[in-house]
Structures are given as structure tokens and as C-alpha cells.
Amino acid sequence: xxxxxxxxxxxxxxxxxxxxxxxxxxxxxxxxxxxxxxxxxxxxxxxxxxxxxxxxxxxxxxxxxxxxxxxxxxxxxxxxxxxxxxxxxxxxxxxxxxxxxxxxxxxxxxxxxxxxxxxxxxxxxxxxxxxxxxxxxxxxxxxxxxxxxxxxxxxxxxxxxxxxxxxxxxxxxxxxxxxxxxxxxxxxxxxxxxxxxxxxxxxxxxxxxxxxxxxxxxxxxxxxxxxxxxxxxxxxxxxxxxxxxxxxxxxxxxxxxxxxxxxxxxxxxxxxxxxxxxxxxxxxxxxxxxxxxxxxxxxxxxxxxxxxxxxxxxxxxxxxxxxx
Amino acid sequence: xxxxxxxxxxxxxxxxxxxxxxxxxxxxxxxxxxxxxxxxxxxxxxxxxxxxxxxxxxxxxxxxxxxxxxxxxxxxxxxxxxxxxxxxxxxxxxxxxxxxxxxxxxxxxxxxxxxxxxxxxxxxxxxxxxxxxxxxxxxxxxxxxxxxxxxxxxxxxxxxxxxxxxxxxxxxxxxxxxxxxxxxxxxxxxxxxxxxxxxxxxxxxxxxxxxxxxxxxxxxxxxxxxxxxxxxxxxxxxxxxxxxxxxxxxxxxxxxxxxxxxxxxxxxxxxxxxxxxxxxxxxxxxxxxxxxxxxxxxxxxxx
Numbered sequence: 001x002x003x004x005x006x007x008x009x010x011x012x013x014x015x016x017x018x019x020x021x022x023x024x025x026x027x028x029x030x031x032x033x034x035x036x037x038x039x040x041x042x043x044x045x046x047x048x049x050x051x052x053x054x055x056x057x058x059x060x061x062x063x064x065x066x067x068x069x070x071x072x073x074x075x076x077x078x079x080x081x082x083x084x085x086x087x088x089x090x091x092x093x094x095x096x097x098x099x100x101x102x103x104x105x106x107x108x109x110x111x112x113x114x115x116x117x118x119x120x121x122x123x124x125x126x127x128x129x130x131x132x133x134x135x136x137x138x139x140x141x142x143x144x145x146x147x148x149x150x151x152x153x154x155x156x157x158x159x160x161x162x163x164x165x166x167x168x169x170x171x172x173x174x175x176x177x178x179x180x181x182x183x184x185x186x187x188x189x190x191x192x193x194x195x196x197x198x199x200x201x202x203x204x205x206x207x208x209x210x211x212x213x214x215x216x217x218x219x220x221x222x223x224x225x226x227x228x229x230x231x232x233x234x235x236x237x238x239x240x241x242x243x244x245x246x247x248x249x250x251x252x253x254x255x256x257x258x259x260x261x262x263x264x265x266x267x268x269x270x271x272x273x274x275x276x277x278x279x280x281x282x283x284x285x286x287x288x289x290x291x292x293x294x295x296x297x298x299x300x301x302x303x304x305x306x307x308x309x310x311x312x313x314x315x316x317x318x319x320x321x322x323x324x
Numbered sequence: 325x326x327x328x329x330x331x332x333x334x335x336x337x338x339x340x341x342x343x344x345x346x347x348x349x350x351x352x353x354x355x356x357x358x359x360x361x362x363x364x365x366x367x368x369x370x371x372x373x374x375x376x377x378x379x380x381x382x383x384x385x386x387x388x389x390x391x392x393x394x395x396x397x398x399x400x401x402x403x404x405x406x407x408x409x410x411x412x413x414x415x416x417x418x419x420x421x422x423x424x425x426x427x428x429x430x431x432x433x434x435x436x437x438x439x440x441x442x443x444x445x446x447x448x449x450x451x452x453x454x455x456x457x458x459x460x461x462x463x464x465x466x467x468x469x470x471x472x473x474x475x476x477x478x479x480x481x482x483x484x485x486x487x488x489x490x491x492x493x494x495x496x497x498x499x500x501x502x503x504x505x506x507x508x509x510x511x512x513x514x515x516x517x518x519x520x521x522x523x524x525x526x527x528x529x530x531x532x533x534x535x536x537x538x539x540x541x542x543x544x545x546x547x548x549x550x551x552x553x554x555x556x557x558x559x560x561x562x563x564x565x566x567x568x569x570x571x572x573x574x575x576x577x578x579x580x581x582x583x584x585x586x587x588x589x590x591x592x593x594x595x596x597x598x599x600x601x602x603x604x605x606x607x608x609x610x611x612x613x614x615x616x617x618x619x620x621x622x623x624x625x626x627x
Contacts, residue, residue: 136370
């Protein structure tokens with residue numbers, strides 16, 4: 001929105017998080033009274049009911065024996081840390097966690113690299129190609145997840161899928177009739193292609209929006225000083241869009257760690273569940289599939305803590321850099 | 325190629341040469357060809373990215389013998405609409421109605437709640453403000469997939485399983501943190517001085533707000549509304565968990581069921597189903613996306 005060039009003279013001064021914005025939003029002393037609290041009430045209520053309460057309840061459940069018997073009326077029994085111990089000593093959990101983290105990091109980094117590259121590409125082309133690229137990305141972005149998943153299943157279909165056809169045309173005869181979802185590695189290849197395809201547009205557009213806010217004079221000044229394109233990118237672009245990169249990167253990590261729909265749907269389409277579970281589908285199968293609610297609740301808390309741990313660095317940077 | 329740019333002959337502080345035409349031949353041509361190559365690259369990426377969407381549309385028009393042939397048909401010439409008839413003959417409309425109602429409730433409630441909250445956060449200083457903003461940020465990190473067990477139990481306890489109200493409640497809570505975040509950015513963008521000027525001119529505070537600030541916030545409200553719309557329209561997991569009866573399916577669940585039933589026999593029908601779900605969203609989205617991104621970025625970057 002409003003540009004706030006703190007100091008357009010020193011290009012490498014970093015993001016405009018210095019003193020100026022703080023002054024802009026500076027507390028204008030007005031006696032607030034109860035009005036602001038009243039304004040918050042509806043949002044707080046709905047959050048407390050639909051997120052807060054389940055969160056607490058889940059914490060309670062994670063310390064209880066809560067299986068099928070309890071579903072049918074038997075009072076749950078307190079078991080202390082048993083659920084957690086059972087989970088943590090089960091090597092399958094660690095397999096799933098390792099797989100999830102690997103999947104998350106791979107997908108998030110591929111997405112970020114591609115997204116930033118495409119954003120830079122948008123700044124480097126004329127209006128025609130740029131618009132074409134933007135429309136292409138928008139189409140992918142706007143696709144409802146289930147619709148895209150369905151389309152990708154069709155693309156990777158063994159007999160009549162166009163992916164196998166293209167690979168065979170390219171001389172890779174072994175792909176004739178190849179089933180992609182049965183083998184673990186190719187299952188996750190398909191999942192990665194889909195997740196990256198869906199997430200890159202958001203990154204590209206957000207970063208592009210950030211890039212367009214970088215004042216052009218900075219580049220001119222650097223050009224006069226003889227900076228190479230790469231140097232300009234490093235010294236001007238990266239520091240100035242850093243806040244955008246941070247928040248977008250954080251969101252990617254959060255989203256890719258809890259990928260559920262894609263895995264769940266692909267599993268139903270022919271993947272071997274035990275070989276392809278990520279944390280989300282694992283919790284689902286554990287809880288609603290096997291009725292082990294206590295265990296599933298413990299696993300959920302475990303997942304929550306893992307997410308927080310993985311994104312802690314980002315949150316700290318965000319909190320430090322942002323004028324809340 | 326791009327690294328071959330000539331060394332800077334101009335001294336840093338010196339006066340620029342008065343006659344620039346001397347330089348362009350050597351300097352501009354590589355830049356222009358580079359630009360052209362980037363253009364080709366951009367168009368190529370666009371085609372690759374849009375291909376699945378095209379393929380969905382194309383396949384939905386193909387008759388049985390052409391969709392199941394060793395040689396794919398890349399153009400739907402001589403296509404048919406029969407796949408769409410099969411879609412509309414299924415329980416598509418009941419799922420459509422369910423999705424429409426849930427989405428409408430979610431958008432309306434989320435907008436009102438988030439708007440009030442954003443106003444409080446942006447226009448007032450009060451105790452707990454910072455912590456609330458921080459909480460909004462952190463809530464977004466709670467993995468929804470880790471919560472659905474107890475959300476299921478919650479609705480079960482309140483007798484809200486399979487109900488529009490229950491599902492909407494979960495959706496509103498899922499959407500509200502982000503809409504607050506987004507709207508806060510937009511409200512911050514409207515200078516408070518405008519309101520104060522109106523006060524000086526004799527408006528009441530409420531009048532000033534509704535005459536001056538509110539109209540300027542319309543784009544932000546539209547963008548956040550669309551965000552909420554997309555989330556609720558597309559959501560899969562919670563609907564799967566909470567709407568256990570087939571007659572209460574939302575559209576994503578319907579599409580999954582339809583796909584499972586027809587995977588071996590009717591890919592054209594499945595693609596037609598995807599088209600019908602996707603097209604309205606896409607049209608909607610194309611109009612507002614730039615507002616959404618700029619809103620997101622301004623909300624994220626600027627205090």
C-alpha cells in the first residue's frame with residue numbers, strides 16, 4: 001500500500017523496519033475504554049469454542065486411555081504419560097516423522113526456489129509474457145485442491161495417463177502402463193509434483209508484489225555504481241523483500257508439514273498406506289480409523305510441538321522485525 | 325551472456341555523458357535479447373503450469389473411445405457434453421447446495437468477526453493488543469489435521485455432527501485469524517487523519533467512520549471475503565470428518581466419492597465434475613487475486 005521509503009539513499013540499509021514505521025503507527029493516546037475489547041469478543045468466542053476448547057480437550061484426552069470401549073460409554077481412564085510413551089517407543093512414529101520432515105523441507109525449498117525464480121522472471125520480461133505467465137500460474141492457484149488432485153490422478157493414470165504417454169514417446173519404454181502410486185518413492189514424487197504445482201503461484205505472486213515495491217532508483221543507483229545483476233539482487237532485492245520471503249517461507253513450512261488432503265487422496269487411489277503416511281494421515285488413521293483417540297490426541301500434540309519447533313526461528317525473526 | 329556487460333567506464337560521481345546515444349549499440353542489444361529469452365521462458369512456464377487445467381477441460385469433452393485410446397487427443401474436436409449430463413445426474417446438486425450454504429455462512433460470519441477485531445487492533449491501543457496479534461499469528465500454526473479428532477468429539481457432544489452450523493463453526497474459526505491479519509493491513513492503510521478531518525467538519529465518530537473509512541476498506545473486505553470463500557468452498561478434511569452422512573456431502577467430498585466410483589470407467593465424467601467445481605472459483609479468483617496478494621503482503625510486511 002503506502003510506500004514508506006525510510007532512506008532511499010542507502011540501498012543496503014535493510015528492510016524499512018527502522019524507526020519510521022514505528023513513528024507512523026505511533027500510539028496516538030486515546031482512552032480506549034472497553035470498546036476495543038467488545039470488538040474482539042465475537043472473534044475470541046468463536047476461536048475459543050472451535051479451536052481453544054478442542055485443543056484443551058485433546059490435551060486431556062492424550063493422558064487418557066480413550067479407545068473404542070470409551071467411545072461406547074465406558075469412562076476414560078487416566079493413564080498418565082502412557083500414550084506418549086507408547087507413541088515415542090514405536091519406531092513407526094519416527095519413520096512417519098522423519099518422512100514428514102523430509103517431505104516438508106523438500107517441498108518447501110523447491111517451492112520457494114521456483115516461486116522466487118518466477119517472481120524475478122516476471123520483473124525481467126515485457127508485459128505480454130508477464131501476463132501470460134501470471135495467467136498460467138493463476139489458473140493453477142485458483143483450482144480447488146480436490147479438483148487439481150483429481151486432474152493429476154488422471155494425468156498420472158497408468159494406462160491412459162498423458163504423463164506415461166509422454167515418457168514413452170521420449171523413449172522411456174519402461175513407463176508404458178507404469179503405476180505411479182504403488183512404489184513409495186514414485187508416490188512421493190507424484191505428491192511433490194502436485195504440492196509444488198499448487199503452491200508455487202502463491203509464492204511467486206507474493207514475492208512479485210514485494211519486488212514491485214522496491215523503488216527503482218535503488219537499482220539505477222547500483223547500476224551507476226557498476227553492480228552486476230547478481231550483486232544488485234543480493235544487495236538490494238533480497239534485503240528489501242526479506243520480510244515477504246520470511247512470512248511466505250514460514251507459511252510453506254507450516255503447510256507442507258501438515259499436508260493431508262494430497263496424501264490421503266493419493267493413498268485412496270492406490271498408495272500403500274503404511275509406506276506413505278505422513279503425520280496428518282497417520283493421526284487420522286490412528287484416531288478415526290482405529291478408534292485410538294487417546295493415542296491420536298497424543299500424536300496431535302506431538303505434531304503441534306513439532307510444527308512450533310520447526311517454525312520457531314521464523315516466528316522469532318518475524319516478531320523481532322515487525323512492528324506489531 | 326549477461327556477464328559480458330562492459331566494465332563501467334563512467335566514474336561514480338562524475339557527470340553523466342551528455343550524449344547517451346553513443347552507448348546503446350553495445351549495451352542495449354544483449355539486454356534486449358536477454359529480455360526476449362526471458363519472455364520465451366515465461367511463456368513456456370505458463371504453458372507447463374496451465375497444462376493440467378487445459379487437460380481437465382479437454383478430457384471432459386472427450387467421448388469414451390477417445391479418452392481411452394493409446395494416443396491421447398489433444399484437442400476436443402467433435403467432443404460431447406455427455407460427461408456433464410452424467411455429473412448432473414448424480415447427487416451433485418445436493419452437494420452443491422450444502423457447499424453453498426456452508427460457504428455463505430462462513431464468509432458472512434468471518435467477515436463481520438474479523439472486521440470488528442481488525443478495527444480494534446488497528447484503531448485502538450489497549451492492554452493485551454500485542455499479545456492478541458501474536459496469538460493470531462501463532463494460531464495459524466496449529467495444524468488443523470492435529471485437531472480434527474477433538475473437533476469431531478466436540479461437535480458430537482453438541483449434537484452438531486452432520487450439521488451446517490457445526491461445519492460452519494469450524495470453518496469460521498479456521499478462517500478468522502487470517503482474515504483478521506489481512507484486514508488489519510487494510511485498516512492500517514487508511515490514514516486516520518481522514519477520519520479526524522471529518523470529525524473536525526462536524527461528523528460524529530460513527531458517521532466519520534462509515535462515510536470515510538468504510539468505503540476505502542471495501543477492497544480489503546472483498547479480498548478477505550474471497551479468501552474465506554475459497555477456504556470454505558475447497559476445504560476437504562474437516563468436511564470428511566464431520567459430515568459423515570452421504571446426503572451431507574460438500575462438493576470436494578462429492579468429487580472424491582464420484583472419482584472413486586468411476587475411476588475405472590468414466591474419466592471424462594470425473595473431469596467434467598472437476599470443471600464444474602473449478603470454473604466458478606477460477607472466474608471469481610481471477611478478478612480479485614491481485615488484491616489478495618497485495619493485501620497479504622502489505623498486511624505481512626508493514627506494521
